[in-house]
Amino acid sequence: MQKFVEVLPDRQAIVERSLFLLVEKIQRTVAERGQFTLALAGGSTPKPLYEAMATQELPWDKIHIFWGDERYVAPDEPESNQRMARLAWLDRVPIPASNIHPMPTGAGDAAADADRHEAELRAFFQLGAGEFPRLDAILLGIGDDAHTASLFPQTAALQVRDRLITVGQKDGQPRLTFTVPLINQAECVMFLVTGANKQDAIAQIFAPEADAFTYPARFIQPQGELWWLFDEAAGANL
Numbered sequence: 001m002q003k004f005v006e007v008l009p010d011r012q013a014i015v016e017r018s019l020f021l022l023v024e025k026i027q028r029t030v031a032e033r034g035q036f037t038l039a040l041a042g043g044s045t046p047k048p049l050y051e052a053m054a055t056q057e058l059p060w061d062k063i064h065i066f067w068g069d070e071r072y073v074a075p076d077e078p079e080s081n082q083r084m085a086r087l088a089w090l091d092r093v094p095i096p097a098s099n100i101h102p103m104p105t106g107a108g109d110a111a112a113d114a115d116r117h118e119a120e121l122r123a124f125f126q127l128g129a130g131e132f133p134r135l136d137a138i139l140l141g142i143g144d145d146a147h148t149a150s151l152f153p154q155t156a157a158l159q160v161r162d163r164l165i166t167v168g169q170k171d172g173q174p175r176l177t178f179t180v181p182l183i184n185q186a187e188c189v190m191f192l193v194t195g196a197n198k199q200d201a202i203a204q205i206f207a208p209e210a211d212a213f214t215y216p217a218r219f220i221q222p223q224g225e226l227w228w229l230f231d232e233a234a235g236a237n238l
């Protein structure tokens, strides 16, 4: 694993830096392998990056979009991560509809939809039993409780090691989420973190010793590159 930690002046600087890194990776990977697989973070932090991605001239037919987690709501609900990314970005570029792979939330049963998405990913990546796909990039955020994706503290999702997709729980509400092993298989994981309210979580995530079940982002140790992009407020104690 190669780890990169950058504290940037503000949110706009994070947008510009992450845009540069992502566009460069997309162009290089598509040139080398003809495809780029990217999983999006939800929440509010990445939205300006998604808006900036919508302005880029990229080989959209070679880019496949996934989500690292999804609230268990319909895709037209305000809390939907899929809805945010489509409005900010995907509806504004000529990416084929078949290149967009949202987490299903329509079965009325989160576990059934998790199984369905697991099967979709296994088919897309043509996986054999027990294999995990290596996504080219996974974008992630951090909650002020040090959760990432929908891997929340002291939840069963943190222990799942034999699946790609599982059901996370936030305050008793189900969410679909990438598992720790799926995230850690990635070529590149990029955390985008802003705001002073994340300082304590970051301190625990970067501490030499701390309990990963209490601070779940500590479980994220990808095979490839690990990028942490902070604004000064979030990265003040680094």
Ligand SMILES: O=C(O)[C@H](O)[C@@H](O)[C@H](O)[C@H](O)COP(=O)(O)O
Residues within 6 Å of the ligand: 041, 042, 043, 044, 045, 046, 069, 070, 071, 081, 140, 141, 142, 143, 147, 148, 149, 150
């Ligand atoms: O579905 C979600 O909400 C995200 O995937 C979640 O993990 C998010 O990245 C963090 O909670 C940070 O959220 P903010 O960017 O809004 O601070």
